Amino acid sequence: MVVGVAIAGGGASWAASTAALVRRATVGTGTVIEFSRTPFESVYYPVVRYRLPSGKVRVFRNGAGGSSRGYAVGAEVQVLHDPEHRTADRIRSFGDLWGGPVALLGLGIMFAAMGLGFLAAERRGPPTGERLA
Helix, strand or coil: HHHHHHHHHHHHHHHHHHHHHHHHEEEEEEEEEECCCCCCCCCEEEEEEEEECCCCCCECCCCCCEECCCCCCCCCEEEEEECCHHHHECCCCHHHHHHHHHHHHHHHHHHHHHHHHHHHHHHHCCCCCCCCE
């Protein structure tokens, strides 16, 4: 149960951090220019180029990737730019922003519920009734 609560807490913290990014970020339009992949990973991360309101061009690798290329090279995507944290730029899509926090929170709740179930069964004691021979 403790592990489940810790995992759920991590998911909740991640969700709060994402919500803060969504609140303070400016929204712009970018273009997927390529995919990045480290030699030992089978995860593709879209690399996006976009222009800030000041006219400066920025390029970033999205923090969320997948085993398949979820975007086509040349695809236009909405970009969240956090002026306070340069490294927090993200593609604005539900899966890219909320997939990780929701999965972690759900996993933590599931483990915590299992732990509570085991505790309840232990407090109840052994089942009463006929014994098997």
